[in-house]
Structure formats: C-alpha cells, structure tokens
Amino acid sequence: MxxxxxxxxxxxxxxxxxxxxxxxxxxxxxxxxxxxxxxxxxxxxxxxxxxxxxxxxxxxxxxxxxxxxxxxxxxxxxxxxxxxxxxxxxxxxxxxxxxxxxxxxxxxxxxxxxxxxxxxxxxxxxxxxxxxxxxxxxxxxxxxxxxxxxxxxxxxxxxxxxxxxxxxxxxxxxxxxxxxxxxxxxxxxxxxxxxxxxxxxxxxxxxxxxxxxxxxxxxxxxxxxxxxxxxxxxxxxxxxxxxxxxxxxxYTHTVGDVDxxxxxxxxxEIDKIEPVVAKPFSPANISAVRELQEIEIDKAYIGSCTGAKLEDLRLSAKVLKGKKVKIRTEILPAAQSIYIKALKEGLIDIFTKAGAVVGPPTCGACCGAHMGVLGKNEICISTTNRNFPGRMGHVESKTYLASPLVVAASAITGKITDPRDI
Amino acid sequence: MKGRAHKYEKPNIDTDVIIPGPYLKIHEHKELAKHAMEGIDPDFPKKVSPGDLLLAGSNFGCGSSREHAPIALSVCGIKAILAPSFARIFYRNAIDGGYLLPIEIEESTMNKISDKDELEVDLEHNKITNLTKNEVYFMKPFPELIAKIVDAGGLMNFKFDKER
The missing domain is CATH 3.30.499.10 (Aconitase, domain 3)
Known part of the structure; x- marks a missing residue:
C-alpha cells in the first residue's frame, strides 16, 4: 500500500x-x-x-x-x-x-x-x-x-x-x-x-x-x-x-510499501525547470517568465498560505534589499509568529524601506475578500494559488501567479521579471 | 426529475465564478442564490425556474471548498447538474448537503444537448431523456454508498434515518 x-x-x-x-x-x-x-x-x-x-x-x-x-x-x-x-x-x-x-x-x-x-x-x-x-x-x-x-x-x-x-x-x-x-x-x-x-x-x-x-x-x-x-x-x-x-x-512515521x-x-528533471508564471485565468496556463518580460503590471502581492511563509519572506527580502518598488506592493505574513520572526530578522524593515506596505496575516485579497482587492482591468502578480476570473477582485482584473522571487523582482521593475535578470 | 437545461459548456467553471469570494461571509441561503453564477452570467438567477438543470463543461466546481456554491445554485432552482466531470469537493458538497445532484455524463452527450432543451432524468434506470429532441442518453450511476446518501437526501438524513 x-x-x-x-x-x-x-x-x-x-x-x-x-x-x-x-x-x-x-x-x-x-x-x-x-x-x-x-x-x-x-x-x-x-x-x-x-x-x-x-x-x-x-x-x-x-x-x-x-x-x-x-x-x-x-x-x-x-x-x-x-x-x-x-x-x-x-x-x-x-x-x-x-x-x-x-x-x-x-x-x-x-x-x-x-x-x-x-x-x-x-x-x-x-x-x-x-x-x-x-x-x-x-x-x-x-x-x-x-x-x-x-x-x-x-x-x-x-x-x-x-x-x-x-x-x-x-x-x-x-x-x-x-x-x-x-x-x-x-x-x-x-x-x-x-x-x-x-x-x-x-x-x-x-x-x-x-x-x-x-x-x-x-x-x-x-x-x-x-x-x-x-x-x-x-x-x-x-x-x-x-x-x-x-x-x-x-508520532510515528508511516511510509509506503516497497511494492x-x-x-x-x-x-x-528539476535542473531543467526555470522560473514560470501562471497567466490569467488558470493555474495551468503556464509560461516561462522570460517569455513575458514586456508585460506591465499594476500591483505585486506577497501573501497567503502558499506564498507568505518565513522562507518566502526571506527570499523576497533578498531581492528587495536596498531597492525601491515601482508598483504598489503588499506583503502580508501568513501568521503572527512569522510576522514576529520577519521583524526580528529585519525583513519588515527591508520591505518598508523599499516602499511596500506590510499588512496583518489574513487570507484577504487572495480570495477577493478584502484588503487589497483588484479593480476593473487591474493586473497583479501574486504569490497566491488561484487566478480564476474574479478571484482577487473584479471579474475583469487579471492575476499572474508566481514564486515570491519572481513577484519581488517584478515589484522592482513594474514588469513581469525573472529574478535571474536583476 | 424534469426541467429545462441551461448550458454553459466551458470547462473548469470554478467556485469563484459560481459564487465570488466577497459573498463567502454570507450564510443566508436566499441571499446567496441572488449571486449564483455571477462571474459568468449575472442574469443567471432570473433565467432559472425551479426544477431546471444545469449543463456544464468538465471539472465543474473546481477551486474552493465553499458549500455556498451548491447552495446558491440549488436555492435559485437548479435540481441537477450534468457535466462530464466534477471537482471532488463540489461533488461531495452537492450530495452530502442534499442540495442537488451532480450527474456525470459523456462529453458527447453534453454536445448533443442544446440550451433550453427539456430533459427528464430517471435515476432508477440511469437514463436521461431529451424531450425536445426525442433522444435518450445514459448517465454514470452513483457508487453504492453515494447512491444511498442521494436516496436519503443528504449525509445528515442518511445518518439520522439509520438511527431511527
């Protein structure tokens, strides 16, 4: 079994x-x-x-x-x-x-x-x-x-x-x-x-x-x-x-049988994988980041259960350190304990100095509920998990799903950006 | 079970389209029904009469676990959804809540049925009759346990009927 x-x-x-x-x-x-x-x-x-x-x-x-x-x-x-x-x-x-x-x-x-x-x-x-x-x-x-x-x-x-x-x-x-x-x-x-x-x-x-x-x-x-x-x-x-x-x-470890x-x-072969995004309106609509570099975006969102864990914030901070964001950028740690660790490690300081707003833990805009929802035609790059029509706000808004590294890199340039290129 | 079919053949109609996120805080069933399918057709609730059927593309109801989705559809009048496949949580919410029936049909069957066709669903013989086109199609039967829950009208009835 x-x-x-x-x-x-x-x-x-x-x-x-x-x-x-x-x-x-x-x-x-x-x-x-x-x-x-x-x-x-x-x-x-x-x-x-x-x-x-x-x-x-x-x-x-x-x-x-x-x-x-x-x-x-x-x-x-x-x-x-x-x-x-x-x-x-x-x-x-x-x-x-x-x-x-x-x-x-x-x-x-x-x-x-x-x-x-x-x-x-x-x-x-x-x-x-x-x-x-x-x-x-x-x-x-x-x-x-x-x-x-x-x-x-x-x-x-x-x-x-x-x-x-x-x-x-x-x-x-x-x-x-x-x-x-x-x-x-x-x-x-x-x-x-x-x-x-x-x-x-x-x-x-x-x-x-x-x-x-x-x-x-x-x-x-x-x-x-x-x-x-x-x-x-x-x-x-x-x-x-x-x-x-x-x-x-x-607790005990349960593992599958050999047979x-x-x-x-x-x-x-993971060596061959490169940074990708899921384009609107499906998490299966995948392109390499470098194929989409000219696409301008309005907002970067680093949040949710998928993309606001401590390591996600650490890597975002690595990209944003000493830089300024060019588009609206929202960062919401996934839990209070992660917020506190990010604060102690100086990550929150890096984010705010870069110009991003740091919010409280919440599912918030990931499900279009509140705090950072998208308006008509607004384009967002996000560390979240879904980009169906209307997921993060207006039914005619667009969400590109990506890793925290890609989202942070894109926040700096205002365009979809491969973190290897900055 | 007899009613008109409302056809939305796009695959992957997800729960954000069926009942958008801002309405998740609402738990009044009648209020939810006013927003059913808002992400794809804001006029949907006005088009539906009680007992109607929804005909949809594959992987219907993918996305969130919100039970608001089958509730909104059922309270606005939909009694069954016919689709080549369903997302798993939507499927079990529909059955366990006793709201409406998710009925699996062949992709080719979906293509044969037109918007507004009058259909009759015969659960006993796993048969769908298109009264408008005078055609008969087959539906996938429910597995044994699921059929019992369907018969009881939901998981809670299934539990309490057994205990009585």
Missing amino acids: TITEKLLARASGKSKLSPDDVVFAKVDKVMMHDVSGPGVIKVFDELEKKGIKLEHIWDPDKVWITEDHFVPAADRISAENIITLSKWSKKYGIRKHFKYGLGQYGICHTLSHEEAMVLPGEVYVGGDSHTNTTGAIGAFAAGLGHTDIAYVLMTGQTWFKVPETLMFRLNGKKPDYVMAKDIILTIIGDIGTDGANYKTMQFSGDVIEHLEMEERLTLTNMTTEAGAKNGIIEPDAITDLYMRERTNAE AEYSEIFSY
Missing part, C-alpha cells in the same frame, strides 16, 4: 485498502475558520429546526479553529461571523481557537504545521480546499465542505473513496532562483487543473530529500489546483527537524 492507503486503512480499521474502495474513516483532527465555521454552525441550526439538537461535539480536543479570511473584521457581517464562531467554540469547549489580535493567529494552512496542530501520520480534514497543504508533513490532509465538517464534529468520522496515487519523482538539483512554486506550477501546466481529480499527488526524489519543509508545503498546497484529494510527502529527517522545533508530541502501486509515475 501507498502512504495514503495505509493512513486511510488504519483510520478505517481495515488491513488492506485499494483505490476506489469507499470507507468511513476516523478523523484525528478537524479544522474550520471564519468562513466555513459559520457555514457549519448553520448546518447545526437547520438540524435543530428539525428537532436534532447538538448537545456536545465528538471531541473538543481534536477540533481547532482559526480566524483568517475576513480578518481583521472586514465589515459588519464579517465581525458578526467572528462573534458567532467565538460563542460556538466557547459553548462546545474548544480550547484551540486562534483569534486575531490575541497573540498567535494566522492562515489555517500555516498554523496547522507552525503550531503542530496536526502530526505526521494523522488523518486531518479541514473546512477549506487548501487543507491539502498539511500533507507535506506526512499526514493525510483533505478539504471538506460545511455538511461534511458538521458530520465529523458529530461523529468523528467521514467517508472517503480511496484515491489512486500519482507519484511525482523530482530528480536532479534545483537551480538557483527556482522555487517549489515554479516546480508545482510547471506540473499543473502539464497535467491540467483536473489532472489529479479525485487522486493523490505524492512527491519524492532527490529534490524532495533536500527540500526544506516550507518549500514542501508549497508543493502540497498547490495540489488542490490540479484537483487532487490530497498531496503528500513521506516523513523523514527534515520532517522530524521541523516538528521537533514545534512540539514534543509523539506500493502508483497509478502513474511522472519523472521531472
């Missing part, structure tokens, strides 16, 4: 599972935020109207909550959603509720590993599509909707159709100025936005063996954009190093 099959087999009490088996699996951790949370509460409200009252939830210690999409409260409705969520978590005894303006908080797919909310080997579901991110630590992590999350909160279980696994072997040595974002965008360009629909995307190879955790997280985060059920990387020494800095909790079956194996 593959790692994914093994984790689902353990969770469903089966000795063997194969792709397409449908099982009810026990969940180890569940997450919801200020968008999915009120949706889940609405499901419980509707049940109560039918005479089914939620007296208690399955296990308050396995539930955690974040405020990340419309925070700091974007408007009156957002504020009320956050109040609703706070009352609910208090009523049902949930201790891990990360509230903005009260110490550590941030984007759910950053806190999941930054705060070790999820451990290697666990089955984790979240009320957000990019829950796949957390698979980088060797967990099964998948996104669900409101009704499914409500069901998990009541029963501790959910159903899964066991996915077949696509194995991506990343071989060779990663060239300078190429980031995990370039690798995953190249892959999505090859397989398409439905190339992994219902399936697992697993990553291995020489490049993975040396790739640090934050870069691994970019790979699994973007598996959602290829339609994958989950993205996953088998745990190793890099995983342990990362986890041990954050928790003493015990595990992969429905397809893709081999990539």
Whole structure:
C-alpha cells in the first residue's frame, strides 16, 4: 500500500485498502475558520429546526479553529461571523481557537504545521480546499465542505473513496532562483487543473530529500489546483527537524510499501525547470517568465498560505534589499509568529524601506475578500494559488501567479521579471 | 426529475465564478442564490425556474471548498447538474448537503444537448431523456454508498434515518 492507503486503512480499521474502495474513516483532527465555521454552525441550526439538537461535539480536543479570511473584521457581517464562531467554540469547549489580535493567529494552512496542530501520520480534514497543504508533513490532509465538517464534529468520522496515487519523482538539483512554486506550477501546466481529480499527488526524489519543509508545503498546497484529494510527502529527517522545533508530541512515521502501486509515475528533471508564471485565468496556463518580460503590471502581492511563509519572506527580502518598488506592493505574513520572526530578522524593515506596505496575516485579497482587492482591468502578480476570473477582485482584473522571487523582482521593475535578470 | 437545461459548456467553471469570494461571509441561503453564477452570467438567477438543470463543461466546481456554491445554485432552482466531470469537493458538497445532484455524463452527450432543451432524468434506470429532441442518453450511476446518501437526501438524513 501507498502512504495514503495505509493512513486511510488504519483510520478505517481495515488491513488492506485499494483505490476506489469507499470507507468511513476516523478523523484525528478537524479544522474550520471564519468562513466555513459559520457555514457549519448553520448546518447545526437547520438540524435543530428539525428537532436534532447538538448537545456536545465528538471531541473538543481534536477540533481547532482559526480566524483568517475576513480578518481583521472586514465589515459588519464579517465581525458578526467572528462573534458567532467565538460563542460556538466557547459553548462546545474548544480550547484551540486562534483569534486575531490575541497573540498567535494566522492562515489555517500555516498554523496547522507552525503550531503542530496536526502530526505526521494523522488523518486531518479541514473546512477549506487548501487543507491539502498539511500533507507535506506526512499526514493525510483533505478539504471538506460545511455538511461534511458538521458530520465529523458529530461523529468523528467521514467517508472517503480511496484515491489512486500519482507519484511525482523530482530528480536532479534545483537551480538557483527556482522555487517549489515554479516546480508545482510547471506540473499543473502539464497535467491540467483536473489532472489529479479525485487522486493523490505524492512527491519524492532527490529534490524532495533536500527540500526544506516550507518549500514542501508549497508543493502540497498547490495540489488542490490540479484537483487532487490530497498531496503528500513521506516523513523523514527534515520532517522530524521541523516538528521537533514545534512540539514534543509523539508520532510515528508511516511510509509506503516497497511494492506500493502508483497509478502513474511522472519523472521531472528539476535542473531543467526555470522560473514560470501562471497567466490569467488558470493555474495551468503556464509560461516561462522570460517569455513575458514586456508585460506591465499594476500591483505585486506577497501573501497567503502558499506564498507568505518565513522562507518566502526571506527570499523576497533578498531581492528587495536596498531597492525601491515601482508598483504598489503588499506583503502580508501568513501568521503572527512569522510576522514576529520577519521583524526580528529585519525583513519588515527591508520591505518598508523599499516602499511596500506590510499588512496583518489574513487570507484577504487572495480570495477577493478584502484588503487589497483588484479593480476593473487591474493586473497583479501574486504569490497566491488561484487566478480564476474574479478571484482577487473584479471579474475583469487579471492575476499572474508566481514564486515570491519572481513577484519581488517584478515589484522592482513594474514588469513581469525573472529574478535571474536583476 | 424534469426541467429545462441551461448550458454553459466551458470547462473548469470554478467556485469563484459560481459564487465570488466577497459573498463567502454570507450564510443566508436566499441571499446567496441572488449571486449564483455571477462571474459568468449575472442574469443567471432570473433565467432559472425551479426544477431546471444545469449543463456544464468538465471539472465543474473546481477551486474552493465553499458549500455556498451548491447552495446558491440549488436555492435559485437548479435540481441537477450534468457535466462530464466534477471537482471532488463540489461533488461531495452537492450530495452530502442534499442540495442537488451532480450527474456525470459523456462529453458527447453534453454536445448533443442544446440550451433550453427539456430533459427528464430517471435515476432508477440511469437514463436521461431529451424531450425536445426525442433522444435518450445514459448517465454514470452513483457508487453504492453515494447512491444511498442521494436516496436519503443528504449525509445528515442518511445518518439520522439509520438511527431511527
């Protein structure tokens, strides 16, 4: 069995599972935020109207909550959603509720590993599509909707159709100025936005063996954009190093069998990959950065679970140090802890001296919610994950997706720019 | 199940198009329905009558996990979506929430059906009849567990029907 099959087999009490088996699996951790949370509460409200009252939830210690999409409260409705969520978590005894303006908080797919909310080997579901991110630590992590999350909160279980696994072997040595974002965008360009629909995307190879955790997280985060059920990387020494800095909790390594079956194996020579962007209006619409150098842009955005981790900010700062931005540039660290580290390392100083505005952790403009949304015809280059029509604002705005290095380089020139050229 | 088809054949119609991000903070189902498909056709809610069907290109509902998407479509009247494939979270939200049916059809079937054709869906025999063109097509049957959830009208009904 593959790692994914093994984790689902353990969770469903089966000795063997194969792709397409449908099982009810026990969940180890569940997450919801200020968008999915009120949706889940609405499901419980509707049940109560039918005479089914939620007296208690399955296990308050396995539930955690974040405020990340419309925070700091974007408007009156957002504020009320956050109040609703706070009352609910208090009523049902949930201790891990990360509230903005009260110490550590941030984007759910950053806190999941930054705060070790999820451990290697666990089955984790979240009320957000990019829950796949957390698979980088060797967990099964998948996104669900409101009704499914409500069901998990009541029963501790959910159903899964066991996915077949696509194995991506990343071989060779990663060239300078190429980031995990370039690798995953190249892959999505090859397989398409439905190339992994219902399936697992697993990553291995020489490049993975040396790739640090934050870069691994970019790979699994973007598996959602290829339609994958989950993205996953088998745990190793890099995983342990990362986890041990954050928790003493015990966990075990689960890895696939030597004779595990992969429905397809893709081999990539990473030496040949170069900086790329995804053009509007699809994460699969890929071009080399150097082919688009004349395209003028209005705004650069460095933020989101995909592109505002500490390493993303460090590399952006390397490019922006001592330079001035030529276009509007917004930088929003993915979590308060990352903001604090960036401050201590002098990164925030570099950003503000370059002329960029630094904002609080929030999903914000990535999903067109608030704080930096795009107007009609506005063109943005962004470290985020999606560029469908209207994703970051007006339906006639345009977003180019790229690595933090490419976005920072483009912020300096005002045009789409390869970081190797400045 | 009988209704008119509204055809949007573009593949990859994503959740940002079905219900744009700014509406994620809204949880009133009737309010969400006013903005269904706003990113592709702002007049969509006015065109739909209760019981109508949506005919769409492959990978319908890709993108976010927002349950707002099937809710908006179903509350504005759509009872089923016919498409060559669906994004996984949209698919299970539609079924588990009991909002509408995501029905997988062949790409060639989609090409045969025109906008505004009158269709009849027969779940028992996995058959779709085009009453306008007098043609019959096949739909992919639901897997066993999913068929049970569909029959119950959603995951919560499935759970509580079993317990009763």
